[in-house]
Amino acid sequence: MTASKRRGLMAASALLGGVMVLSACTGDGDKGGSAAADASTKSQAQIDEAAAQETSKARIVISPKNGADNAGINNDAKVTVSDGTLTQVTMTTAEGKSVKGEMAADSKSWKPSEQLERATTYKIAATAKDADGREAHENASFATVSKANSFIGNFTPEDGSTVGVGMPVSINFNKAITDKKAVQSGIKVSSSSGQEVVGHWFNSQRLDFRPDQYWTEGSTVTLKLDLDGVEGAKGVFGVQQKTVTFKIGRNQVSTVDVATKTMKVTQDGKTVKTILISAGSPENPTYNGQMVISEKFKETRMNGATVGFTDDDGKGEYDIKDVPHAMRLSTSGTFIHGNYWGPDSIFGSTNTSHGCVGLNDVKGANDPNQPGAWFYDNSIVGDVVIVKNSKDATIKPDNGLNGWNMSWAQWKAGSAV
Template identity: 70%
Template sequence: MRRRRSLVAVSAVLGGVLMLSACNDGGGDKSQGSSEAGKSQAEVDAAAAKDASKARIAITPKDGSTNVPLNDGTNVAVSDGTLTKVELKSSDGAAVAGKIAADGKSWKPDAALKRSTKYALAATAKDESGKEAHENASFTTLSPENSFVGSFVPEEGETVGVGMPVSITFNKPIKDQKAVQAAISVSSSSGQEVVGHWFGNQRLDFRPEQYWQANSTVTLKLALQGVQGAPGIVGAQNKTVTFKVGRSQVSTVDVKAKTMTVTRDGQVLKTIPISAGSPENPTYNGQMVISEKFKETRMDGSTVGFKNSEGKGEYDIKDVPHAMRLSTSGTFIHGNYWGADSIFGKVNTSHGCVGLNDAQGANDPNQPGAWFFDNSLIGDVVTVVNSPDKTIKPDNGLNGWNMPWAEWKAGPSA
């Protein structure tokens, strides 16, 4: 699921600060068999939403927020249910201690958060019947008014796929982009030439001409301390980050054939039947990089412009299994337990995502959705071909590979 109408644009960096909404694949309840494939999309979405948890989780601050207060700026609340688990982690993986209230209705951290730090929060709740709901959010805390810092992915010590760019998001607009870029270097043990490209005035991505070489090491050096990014705004960050590139895995989704071929280090691992975007809501073409992974997450159509006549989301599935983000605008490749088995490999039914057959609860390792999730890294590439839609824009997610190398090196036009 993804975009289409009145999308919420969120910067695709530091991890994503990426919105957690997505698409819903149609097809019917598995228990009904292949006859469900004939149901309308609205009927399928309504049935799935009806069977979902009644618990409603609200996270403060909103996903993608910046300049979040260090004290009392973060909390979780739930209605029609109780919280069972809340995890808050900083970008370096450090867990933040917090407590769920005695009545199970709220959560907050035990102490103030760190300045200029990216955090990721994941919350789980259950309704009175025991059905789970999930909500996730990412945000960045405030920094001093007269300074700027960059949030970045990948992070120290990570192992990522060959398509993962170095993507830096600055917490303030950068006017002197030349000076700031000169204070940043990215190098690879492979010896590949690495070049930076600006998307707007707050995002700077680095990549080589072709994907990173498998099993190489990449080093990012930030020497921003004292660099003037804009009048009266100077850098406050010196940092060196090293990450590893793992095996080479590129998966090709053929929308027309309704299959996905997973290739690792030049050898085909598996061909998986899929259900991509419907003719009304086709999937983007192009090279897309997995930027986030969630064993289970909520997908609400209202957050990406899919609303019914009452203004509510056309779908609201709180336990979508094995979801992996491919774009800022809401394109995911994910498991689908509500679609009939017969749609996979046969019919494209989704709102733009790529759906794989899966089981509710995300606990069946034999399902295609679980297999692909377990065998994928953040930074792996999913290339979509033969879709009637256009090619995804390079800045919609971590998808700069869709820009020609000459254009990438030339930089944005004045």
């Protein structure tokens, strides 16, 4: 090949390469790639839009959150919805037992209609619809507070009862309370009489409430326990939520004079009866002070060994299986009761008991004309019995329901709020 031919071929090749490069960078190529990308993007947007149209706007919230533990048994469990209405809610235990519930009138919320059990796992399944009828679903499982991590308060008097003017509200907790302020703040005691009512802690497990003076006769007292979820001690929560009411009866106060060996019974300030008694002997005197009847027994057994009165063999100094018309005045064993084993002559003349106040009575508790029977029939739990002129000390305020032996200033000083 001649030199001129080679130069011509190289020129042609260069020209052809230039055309190819230019062709690869033309606007036509960009149009083709952009159109394909637009088509792909448009297709994804359409998919997303379609998916959004199928998703419900309803938003369900289940409380407690899934996996929660130590949930309260009264108020914690509930289901709510926004941008929609609830159509179905089911709640069951882990074993499948159904829990009844209440749907709000607007179908915006649901809650159990019964108190839950402690130390139990529950499951909730909820369904809701938005305005366009699209459904939403939520599920959750949680565990309620265990017995080990919760506390309750056993209280007296009972709901619906009628009691005497000296009856305090006494609450005994089954676990020691370290945050007394939090617990007392969750308890309210009020009287229809308008009397100021204050709580007093005797120890970490007992909280009593009373007014300055005895309750007003005929009034109604209300106890509200709002302790669900209240942390009484580290990791220990309350579970109670309830309201209790009781009625105050007539104002009966009986005064035992150990020196004269008589008891004067007054109702609403008027003396209705004077009864001859036999109180504690000089060796075993009766406590002085204001005492409240906390229990009544038509007949009961009294054994000295249970309250420390034993002989050299360790047996009780007395063991009477059928003491008639007995009413408890102290935790330590002080009673006012009928006495059939002593001669009639001791009543009004000699103090012979181991610390109790005895009234003349008969075995079997079946003679309503006996002083012991009369006093029993005319007394109710919460009535006050005052003992005076005994050689013994004044009974301690926490020995029974006897907080009236503290001044009002002393009583209020024991409040945590």
